[in-house]
Amino acid sequence: xxxxxxxxxxxxxxxxPIAAQDGERARARDLGVAPGVLEPGPHNAITDVEGVLVGxxxxxxxxxLNTGVTAIRPHGGNLYRDKVPAAIHVGNGYGKLAGSTxxxxxxxIETPILLxxxxxxxxxxxxxxxxxLAQEGMAxxxxxNPVVGETNDGGLSDIRARPxxxxxxxxxxxxxxxxxxxxxxxxxxxxxxxxxxKGGIGTSSRKLPQGxxxxxxxxxxxxxxxGMLKVDGVDIGKALGQFYLKDALESRAADGSxxxxxxxxxxxxxxxxxxxxxxxxxxxxxTGAAMTNGSGDYVIAFSTxxxxxxxxxxxxxxxxxxxxxxxxxxxxxxxxxxxxxEAILNSLFMARTTHGFNTRDDASVTVDAINLDxxxxxxxxxxxxxxxxx
Numbered sequence: 001x002x003x004x005x006x007x008x009x010x011x012x013x014x015x016x017p018i019a020a021q022d023g024e025r026a027r028a029r030d031l032g033v034a035p036g037v038l039e040p041g042p043h044n045a046i047t048d049v050e051g052v053l054v055g056x057x058x059x060x061x062x063x064x065l066n067t068g069v070t071a072i073r074p075h076g077g078n079l080y081r082d083k084v085p086a087a088i089h090v091g092n093g094y095g096k097l098a099g100s101t102x103x104x105x106x107x108x109i110e111t112p113i114l115l116x117x118x119x120x121x122x123x124x125x126x127x128x129x130x131x132x133l134a135q136e137g138m139a140x141x142x143x144x145n146p147v148v149g150e151t152n153d154g155g156l157s158d159i160r161a162r163p164x165x166x167x168x169x170x171x172x173x174x175x176x177x178x179x180x181x182x183x184x185x186x187x188x189x190x191x192x193x194x195x196x197x198k199g200g201i202g203t204s205s206r207k208l209p210q211g212x213x214x215x216x217x218x219x220x221x222x223x224x225x226x227g228m229l230k231v232d233g234v235d236i237g238k239a240l241g242q243f244y245l246k247d248a249l250e251s252r253a254a255d256g257s258x259x260x261x262x263x264x265x266x267x268x269x270x271x272x273x274x275x276x277x278x279x280x281x282x283x284x285x286x287t288g289a290a291m292t293n294g295s296g297d298y299v300i301a302f303s304t305x306x307x308x309x310x311x312x313x314x315x316x317x318x319x320x321x322x323x324x325x326x327x328x329x330x331x332x333x334x335x336x337x338x339x340x341x342e343a344i345l346n347s348l349f350m351a352r353t354t355h356g357f358n359t360r361d362d363a364s365v366t367v368d369a370i371n372l373d374x375x376x377x378x379x380x381x382x383x384x385x386x387x388x389x390x
Contacts, residue, residue: 025352026349026372027183027346028231028342028349031376033231033232033342035283035341035345038206038207040204041205043181045180045205046072046205047180049205049216049264049265049304051075051265052072052075052218052304053072053075053076054070054073054176055171055187056069056070056188056201057069057169057175058185060354060356063355063356064158065161065163065357066157066185066354067159068116068164068190069116069120069124069188070172070186070188070201070222071169072114072115072220074113074263078137079111079112080110080132083110083310083311084108084302084304084310085107085308086103086107086302086303087103087107087270087271087273087302088300089277089278089298089301090297091299092291092295093296094257095151096150097148097149097259098147098148099147100147103145103300107270109302110144110145111128111147112147112173112176113147113300114128114149115148117159117191118151118152118154118159119160120162120163120164121150124165124169127166127169128148129146131166132144132146149222149259151192151225151259151296153191154360155191155358155359155360157356157357157359158359159191181201183202183351184347184350184352185352186201188259189222189223194223194225194226194258194347194348195227195228195229195242195243195348195370197229197242197351197367197370198352198367198368198370199223199351200347200348200350202220202221203218204218204346215265216265217263217335217339218264219261219262219263219336219340219343221260221343222258225289226295227244229287230287231345231375231379232379233286236379239378243288244290255294255295257296258298260277260297260299262300262336263301263304264276264303264304264332267305267307268303268305269303272323272324272329274301277301279340281297282337282340283340284297286337286341287344348369348370349372353369354369
């Protein structure tokens with residue numbers, strides 16, 4: 001059995017030991033790491049945006065499978081009948097984001113957003129179509145655009161098995177809920193790896209003061225990429241001896257992807273949402289992402305504001321929509337950057353050491369969770385006041 005806990009530049013080969021114990025997992029804010037200056041919502045999650053629901057379905061057997069699906073529903077109704085404005089931004093496009101061209105063309109989303117493993121995308125999209133067509137009022141629908149994003153979980157799961165199908169997709173969609181969101185090695189994050197440690201699902205939110213509109217920004221990520229991890233501006237990856245380009249100028253070990261989903265209740269149209277989506281890349285950069293040639297870095301942003309919905313009644317005639325003007329978008333940009341950075345940290349800090357199967361090497365593998373005590377130690381050495389884990 002191989003263990004991934006070392007320099008990304010050398011893939012799965014162990015050179016120096018790093019503690020593998022999980023200890024108690026904690027979110028970034030519980031450790032005292034709170035990026036930015038804005039306050040989070042009550043759950044510090046994408047579900048702090050009113051109406052947004054999240055559900056997971058996880059397939060993990062401790063041997064060959066660590067995969068699943070995560071569903072983000074912008075609202076609990078029929079999205080095809082009550083579409084929301086949306087936009088997509090691509091940082092580096094080495095990935096498979098099904099449905100992206102229609103979203104870019106029309107500026108709206110008509111299905112929930114599903115995240116999964118790379119080779120599951122067609123099966124998940126097919127299941128999402130089936131689920132959507134079965135909703136009330138869909139009897140005469142002849143076209144639907146399923147939105148499905150992915151990262152490659154073949155480093156911890158038998159990706160060629162393609163086990164995610166209708167049962168898992170329907171469960172994630174039907175069980176999607178508001179409130180706290182499960183993070184770490186769950187759903188679409190079951191088999192992901194970030195910065196050489198176990199990655200996964202992470203989420204965070206920011207609430208603007210009333211004087212700045214009082215709007216909420218929520219972000220959910222599926223982290224599966226490399227680079228040199230930074231926490232609160234500190235080079236944690238460098239301090240722990242685990243980072244891209246440590247031992248070689250050429251390496252594929254930092255290749256990977258991240259899906260970032262942004263929700264807001266601010267009334268924004270597709271153009272403003274695309275501008276918002278671009279700012280997620282700044283949050284990604286703050287964590288030390290390498291954004292390599294083989295990385296798929298995607299952002300989907302949508303607004304849940306009722307005033308900007310694309311209902312059939314509104315689309316049949318002229319109407320005026322009040323939107324946040326460009327001159328007042330900057331606080332929303334800042335909120336997006338902060339929430340994206342914290343969501344990525346949460347995806348790492350909440351993940352647990354995972355045993356699985358490396359498809360490329362055809363071998364068993366263990367990917368360690370980042371040791372939070374080591375994170376605290378490094379941050380403490382540079383004067384950060386970090387809370388102990390319980």
